[in-house]
Amino acid sequence: MGRRPDHAAPEPAWDAEALRTPHAQPDKADRVEDMFDAIAPTYERVNTLASFGRDAVWRRRAVAAADVRPGDVVLDICCGTGDMLRTFATHAPQASRLIGVDFAAQMLARGNFNGHAVPIDVIRADALQLPLADASADVITCAFGVRNFHDLQAGLNEMARVARPGAHVVILEFVTPANALLRWAHTFYSRTILRGVAALVSRDRSGAYDYLPRSIQTFDTAESMLRRLSTAGFADTTVRTMNLGGVAIYRGTRTPLPDREGSGESRAAANQESQQLPGKDR
Ligand SMILES: C[S@@+](CC[C@H](N)C(=O)[O-])C[C@H]1O[C@@H](n2cnc3c(N)ncnc32)[C@H](O)[C@@H]1O
Secondary structure, three states: OOOOOOOOOOOOOOOHHHHHOHHHOOOHHHHHHHHHHHHHHHHHHHHHHHOOOHHHHHHHHHHHHOOOOOOOEEEEEOOOOOHHHHHHHOOOOOOOEEEEEEOOHHHHHHOOOOOOOOOEEEEEOOOOOOOOOOOOEEEEEEEOOHHHOOOHHHHHHHHHHHEEEEEEEEEEEEOOOOOHHHHHHHHHHHHHHHHHHHHHHHOOOOOHHHHHHHHHHOOOOHHHHHHHHHHHOEEEEEEEEEOOOOEEEEEEEEOOOOOOOOOOHHHHHHHHHHHOOOOOOO
């Protein structure tokens, strides 16, 4: 995992050349993993300071949009240090189980996953190859993760695979505002406040806070995301934007699978299988 062995001399995950087309880099997954491992110690602090605390509000809204039903199994993909999972743990009605997946070991190591009202299981794995059975989750969320996938459609398809029919998917992600003035404001913010906070707090050398605005600028539009969710097998898709059009919550419902509709067996089998997974490496 990652591009370089542990303890190797640090080198930036993102340089100017790679940042021209961040989503087209053949080793994007390794770059992303290295980058998050590098910024893990200050990740949450930079988010809070650079967003003026708004990131917690966006996550709370995403959790509310997930519309958890009592006893649901919630899967949070790209869980990082666990902000979404902890928000779910305090949310009513309560899920029966929270599962977090992420491939960056340092992000998981910095997370606080124990002692919450709902048990949290964490799995280190690639979101594009989830070690979970088909139709095993009732709610699937991903906050600020899908932009980092090395194959966006494959990642959404994988979410649909593990979603049981009727499951809710909620994706929280940055988006480029449609309005030119707001686009300018976002660029200005990235170059000044975001870079300033990151330089002071994170002292990052991985290029993470250059990758962040660039990966947003070159990412899918909201319309394209909605089309991709439909292609993956989610219906009733909606998008709600916040933060002057710069943050989006996408929502959809897993359409029934013809060969599984009406069967509770797959869900029970999946729960049994995923019980054995926490702690397993990818
Ligand atoms: C911006 S952080 C978001 C963390 C958390 N969801 C939050 O809201 O703070 C993105 C996370 O996605 C993870 N990630 C990106 N691509 C991934 C992939 N293909 N498989 C697993 N995790 C991935 C990164 O390791 C990182 O922890």
